[in-house]
């Protein structure tokens with residue numbers, strides 16, 4: 763059982779992606795608990811303000827310390843957390859290995875940034891891990907938090923059945939996944955590779971490995987540079 767607490771100014775942005783398919787099944791089975799927290803509940807005044815101008819001048823607003831510290835400290839009073847993750851474009855690039863590692867944790871907080879960023883003191887004092895989902899800038903960390911949560915959830919033992927096995931996903935062995943086909947065997951003259959219909963599992967595995975290698979060489983040669991293959 764893993765618990766993921768996600769803190770955001772727009773929790774609605776995260777809700778739906780985590781209420782379907784494999785993640786919802788994991789929640790239904792009690793294998794994962796996902797709690798969304800609206801940072802505005804910790805904001806100032808009638809407007810529930812959570813951001814302010816940048817010291818030293820410059821465009822954009824910055825998320826203030828007080829609401830974030832209050833929210834995270836309230837959570838930490840309830841339980842110990844293994845990681846407090848901040849989603850940001852300047853964090854560590856998310857890879858399968860990190861997702862595998864996080865899926866073994868018990869309690870995780872994910873903080874979604876917004877505006878121009880968050881006060882550096884939050885990063886210095888509270889954040890234990892900063893994660894980016896790619897070299898592009900999103901409007902906020904919400905979609906990134908949903909991506910991270912999804913990839914963690916599907917790895918938790920018992921979430922995915924053998925047929926769907928997470929172990930055959932792309933990246934698990936530093937290879938992209940080979941092509942897959944389903945019925946019909948002949949669609950408008952486009953045929954499924956005969957080896958897949960042969961029933962010869964050794965040959966099928968060999969074909970899949972070769973295809974995976976071929977696709978990885980073409981699309982992501984960098985994966986092979988880092989791998990033991």
Ligand code: ADE
Nearest residue numbers: 849850851894895900906
């Ligand atoms: N927030 C904005 N852009 C992001 C990105 N690429 N990854 C994670 N969080 C973000």
